[in-house]
Amino acid sequence: MELLGKTNIDFIGMRKISFVISGIIALIGIIGIIQISRGAANMGIDFSGGTSMQLKFTQPVTTLAAREALAREGLKEVDLQEIKDGNKLLIKMRKSTIGTGKVADHVQEIMKKEFPANPFIVESSTEIGPTIGEKLKSDTLMAVALSMLGIILYIAWRFDFKFGVGAVVATMHDVLAIIAVFYVCNKEVNLLLVTAVLTIAGYSLTDTVVVFDRIRENLHKSLKDPITQVFNRSINEVLSRTIVTSFTVFMAACSLFLFGGEVIHDFAFALLVGVLVGTYSSIFVASPIVALWEKLPAEVKA
Amino acid sequence: MTKGYTWRITLIVVFILASCVYLTPTLVAPLPSWWSGLLPKDKIHLGLDLQGGTHLVMEVETQKAVEGSLDLIATDLEDSLTAQNLRFKRIGKLGSDKVQLTLYDRGSADGVIKLVKKKYPDLETLPLTDEGGFVNLQLRINEKEAQVRKDRAVAQALETIRNRIDQFGVSEPIIQREGINHIVVQLPGIKDPKRAIELIGKTARLEFKLVDETVNATTATAGSIPEDDELLFEKKTDPATGAVSETPVVTKRKAMITGDLLTDAQIRIDSQYNQPYVAIEFNSTGARLFDQVTAANVGKRFAIVLDSNVYSAPVIRERISGGSAQISGSFTEKDAADLAIVLRAGSLPAPVKILQNVTVGPSLGQDSIRKGLVAGLIGVALVVVFMGIYYKLCGMVANLGMVLNIVYLMGALAALGATLTLPGIAAIVLLIGMSVDSNVLIFERIREEMKLGKTPHAALDAGYDKAFLTIMDSHVTALITAAVLFQFGTGPVKGFAVSLSLGIIINLFTSLLATRVLFDAFLDRVHVKRLSI
Numbered sequence: 001m002e003l004l005g006k007t008n009i010d011f012i013g014m015r016k017i018s019f020v021i022s023g024i025i026a027l028i029g030i031i032g033i034i035q036i037s038r039g040a041a042n043m044g045i046d047f048s049g050g051t052s053m054q055l056k057f058t059q060p061v062t063t064l065a066a067r068e069a070l071a072r073e074g075l076k077e078v079d080l081q082e083i084k085d086g087n088k089l090l091i092k093m094r095k096s097t098i099g100t101g102k103v104a105d106h107v108q109e110i111m112k113k114e115f116p117a118n119p120f121i122v123e124s125s126t127e128i129g130p131t132i133g134e135k136l137k138s139d140t141l142m143a144v145a146l147s148m149l150g151i152i153l154y155i156a157w158r159f160d161f162k163f164g165v166g167a168v169v170a171t172m173h174d175v176l177a178i179i180a181v182f183y184v185c186n187k188e189v190n191l192l193l194v195t196a197v198l199t200i201a202g203y204s205l206t207d208t209v210v211v212f213d214r215i216r217e218n219l220h221k222s223l224k225d226p227i228t229q230v231f232n233r234s235i236n237e238v239l240s241r242t243i244v245t246s247f248t249v250f251m252a253a254c255s256l257f258l259f260g261g262e263v264i265h266d267f268a269f270a271l272l273v274g275v276l277v278g279t280y281s282s283i284f285v286a287s288p289i290v291a292l293w294e295k296l297p298a299e300v301k302a
Numbered sequence: 303m304t305k306g307y308t309w310r311i312t313l314i315v316v317f318i319l320a321s322c323v324y325l326t327p328t329l330v331a332p333l334p335s336w337w338s339g340l341l342p343k344d345k346i347h348l349g350l351d352l353q354g355g356t357h358l359v360m361e362v363e364t365q366k367a368v369e370g371s372l373d374l375i376a377t378d379l380e381d382s383l384t385a386q387n388l389r390f391k392r393i394g395k396l397g398s399d400k401v402q403l404t405l406y407d408r409g410s411a412d413g414v415i416k417l418v419k420k421k422y423p424d425l426e427t428l429p430l431t432d433e434g435g436f437v438n439l440q441l442r443i444n445e446k447e448a449q450v451r452k453d454r455a456v457a458q459a460l461e462t463i464r465n466r467i468d469q470f471g472v473s474e475p476i477i478q479r480e481g482i483n484h485i486v487v488q489l490p491g492i493k494d495p496k497r498a499i500e501l502i503g504k505t506a507r508l509e510f511k512l513v514d515e516t517v518n519a520t521t522a523t524a525g526s527i528p529e530d531d532e533l534l535f536e537k538k539t540d541p542a543t544g545a546v547s548e549t550p551v552v553t554k555r556k557a558m559i560t561g562d563l564l565t566d567a568q569i570r571i572d573s574q575y576n577q578p579y580v581a582i583e584f585n586s587t588g589a590r591l592f593d594q595v596t597a598a599n600v601g602k603r604f605a606i607v608l609d610s611n612v613y614s615a616p617v618i619r620e621r622i623s624g625g626s627a628q629i630s631g632s633f634t635e636k637d638a639a640d641l642a643i644v645l646r647a648g649s650l651p652a653p654v655k656i657l658q659n660v661t662v663g664p665s666l667g668q669d670s671i672r673k674g675l676v677a678g679l680i681g682v683a684l685v686v687v688f689m690g691i692y693y694k695l696c697g698m699v700a701n702l703g704m705v706l707n708i709v710y711l712m713g714a715l716a717a718l719g720a721t722l723t724l725p726g727i728a729a730i731v732l733l734i735g736m737s738v739d740s741n742v743l744i745f746e747r748i749r750e751e752m753k754l755g756k757t758p759h760a761a762l763d764a765g766y767d768k769a770f771l772t773i774m775d776s777h778v779t780a781l782i783t784a785a786v787l788f789q790f791g792t793g794p795v796k797g798f799a800v801s802l803s804l805g806i807i808i809n810l811f812t813s814l815l816a817t818r819v820l821f822d823a824f825l826d827r828v829h830v831k832r833l834s835i
Contacts, residue, residue: 054666104659105496123666129657132359139790147786151779158775195725195787195795199732199802202783206736206776210743213772241746244692245739248685252735255681256728261673263351263666264728271732 007236011283012228012291018284022173025277029176032183041183043094044190047137049130050094051103054123055111057087061118066091069114075107083262088123103127140194147198148172151205159212162293167208170286174204177277178270187266196270203249204278207242208286214238215287231291235283246279310819318706321713328716346716348490349723349797352671354664355490356498360654362483367455367652368448369398375422375441376401377556382421388413391436399448401425403439411437455651456483463487463502463654465647470501470640485654495661497636505609505653506644508561510595511553513603513615519550530555534605536612538632551612553605558595563588567645569638572630578638579630582645589625597621606631608641674727681734682708689738693745695834696821700741703817707737710808711801720804723797733805739776740813744769745835758833759825766818773813781806 035041045052063080066089070078079092091107104125111120151171156164175197182189215234222230253275257268327333328345337343350357372395379401380393389410396402405411411430418427418439424447428440443451456479463485464477476488492498514531524533536549566583584592596604596618605615606629613631633641685704689697711730715722748765756764781803788799 056665104661121665122661122663124662125659126661127656127659129655131361132658143786143790146789147783150782150786154779154782191791191795192725195791195798198783198787199729199798202780203736205779206739209775209779210772213775237750238746241742244742244746248688248738248742249732249735251684251688252681252731252733255677255684256731259673259677259680260728260731261670261677263670263724267725267728 002240007239008232009236009239010232011235012231012288014284015288015292018288022281022285025180026173026176028180028184029178032179033176035183036179036189042186042188044188044193045092045094045126045128045133046191047133047140047189048094049128049133050092051107051125051127052090052092053104053107053125055089055091055120056123057089057115057118057120059118060084060087061089061115063089065115066111070107070110072114073106073110075110088262089120136191140191144175144194144198147201151201155205155209159216162290163212163216166286166290166293167205167212169289170208170281171201171204173281173285174200174274174277177281178273181273182266182270187269190266192264192267193270196267196274200271200274200278204274204281207246207279207282210238210242210245211235211282211287212290215290227291227295231287235287239283242279242282246275250275307819307822310815311823314706314816314819317710317713320717321709324713324716325709328712342716344716344719346712347719347721348667348671349721349726349794350488350490350660350667351662351724351794352667352722352727353490354492354662354667355488356492356495356662357658357660358487358489358499358502358656359480359658360485360487360503361657362456362459362485362650362654363652364452364455364483365398365652368443368451369395370652371451372399372401372443375425379403379418379421382417383414386413386417388417390414396440399443400428401441403441404433405437405439408437411439414439452483456485458651459654460485462648462650466501466643467498469643469647470498472498484657491664497640499656499659501640501643503654503656504644504650506561506647506649507609508564508645508649509557509607510559510592511555511557511605511607512595512599513605514552514554515602517552519552522550522552527552534607534610534612536605536615540632549612551605551615553607553612553615557607558604559584559588559591561645561649563591564645567642569635569642570628571635577630578633578635579628580638580642580645581626581628584625584627586625589623592625592627593621593623670724671727674724674731678727678731678734681731685734685738689741693742693835696741696745696748699817699820700738700745702820703741703812704734704737706812706816707733707805707808710812711805714804714808715801718804720800721797722801723794725794725798726801729798729801729805733802733809736780737805737809737812740769740773740809741817743772744813744817748833748835752833752835758830761833762821762825766814770814773810777806777810 032041036043039048061082063082066080067078070076070091075093077093079090081090081092082088083090093103104122104127108122148168148171152164152168155167159167178193178197178200181187182193187193211234214237215231218230218234218237250272253268253271256264257272260268324342325346326337326341327343333343376393376395383390383393389406391404391406393401393403403414405414408430415427418425418441422441424443425441426444428442431438431440460477460479467475467477467487467489472489472492474490476486478486480486487502489495489498514528517527517531519533522533527533531552532555534551534553536551538547538549539545540547563584564582565585565588568581569578570581571578600618600620603615603617606613613629629641682704686701689700691697693700708730711733714720744765747769748761751761751764752758784799784803784806788796788803791799
């Protein structure tokens, strides 16, 4: 079976539209990063420090009732989220006036007192002191920088410099896109998101490498043809495998997203976004950049 | 065309067998009786997020350990100077790194300095200063020596915590030092995390102090009591109502006996009131001291103080020889048992602060495993169906490669003793999708070559050869990020990185070697006109 027969789409010609779209996404991503570094985004407690708990009640509890109960006992700055499946309640508090190691106990006591007829069990509780969060932040930045550097070096070694830049720009674009989506959807920025972002950074290169490999091959074969034409032909030739490889990973990520449970729900969501954006960027971002760059000297000469 | 596929098939089969052997302990329970000797017995380790448990990161407040040792030096010098009839006005800790001795005149300083130099060669003596008619001699603990003490405090704390956990009874705990002054404790499958944390985090500094009966404790404030006294509180919990009452007690600042002199502590039940108490035994030094102190202070009250809380302050009725005593107070049987454990294991050299506490209940872990499994199976089913439809028979070969991938990966996880976490399961599910990718690249290439009119076998060879570099490139880039994740990640993230890196390496093997050998073996034996691709 073949999903796509022989295609002849002018991908490079669409760069004006795609660059505008990507520019906007990247801009939102950069705003997202600035907000994250200011702590103004929805930060997970692994970075901000604080307490998060997951309680499983016997009967449903509304966030409204829980919020009122906690507020009565002086816990006002609380994020609550209800998970309908199994009467679960997520409680998140960033700052605490009581020391680390006490907040979770305090919440438990309040809940026991306020909902005496509705017993619960603590499915998970996490308390993180502010110093750990700071260390994690610097560790994370280090990790992202290191992996980006490793990728640049590898691609620069395997391809030439122009391809290296194209690949890195495309990867950065994908990272920014995931952050943009998380920022806009106000989803939590935590360690798992960073993990997903790094995974996608590695994965999106796979797609880019597939396209680049073919472009390089065709460039050697047909030196006379215009650059744009070679690029377009190459992308069209590998289009079906680009889509199929992404599709298989997308299916796996989809299965995680739908059936993997709430703990990795956002993680799987980031992977889904990443796979889509990664495929888009290798066609619409990485290749046009290299094509433009390759074309530039020729036009200058003419 | 002769291809050495005997060794390739052997390799594949050996790996399958090895994976099965390593996975047996995980899948078969209980193990059959003949499963012994060199055969592996370890199951795949489950991370705390899957089996439930508590992960703690604690900071040892090492500065307090240095200050504590300065206090000890001050007390010791006080005793030595008194014993040698050297006159002094006051000795005490000053700031965070000094001990100050106040002397009456410069004349007596020489003798004191000589004694100090002899007893504590590591301490620096600063030049004498005059202050209000007295002479101050300051001893400073230098940076290096302080560092040594801090380091020793962390090592000691680690040992003490290990003892406490061993006595508390947790199976397969992990207790290790991290960085300069952090201690990481993992308690898998623990039922009562709160109790364990209290047990681990308690400094458990036991002191016996004489109560100062000349001060009225009820009206005393921290400022109004004599300089060598301190104001402590005795907490009592009413067992019926749960109400906590605090009674102030003024004691001498100096401890007569400390918990270092204990040899044993056991929980006992008072037969008369059915109240639990902790029976303690002193070593010979402790027994002698206890004997002396009780003999000299009959009729006075003796406060038993743990971490600045008075447990009880009984009246000394008679001289107590023999070196045993008991600590009673208003505590439950659990409290008493835990107190006995911490007293036996010894006190922490410095207080610890909990920086991170992640506790996962067993039900959530079970839930995560189940959901991860479901997601994985659905992922496999989707990919298998898709590949079957899209690439027909060849797709089924790729599917076989994927299944091999999973078997190898699980086997490798078991063999390496790696820990499987929830993100680790996610990585495996993701790998299901990625593992067929290499085959997709190869198949697409084969299709192209066949369109150029090549025979199936030539197309196959060309497909594998031309896709090889692409596959290597894409795997190496993915491996770079996985390695970085492994390096910086902890806990669940590390589990993700382990599964991902192993999976990528194994995938290279299955896609480039395992699936190819199937094609080769088939095409060499059967002459086909066209591939089912």
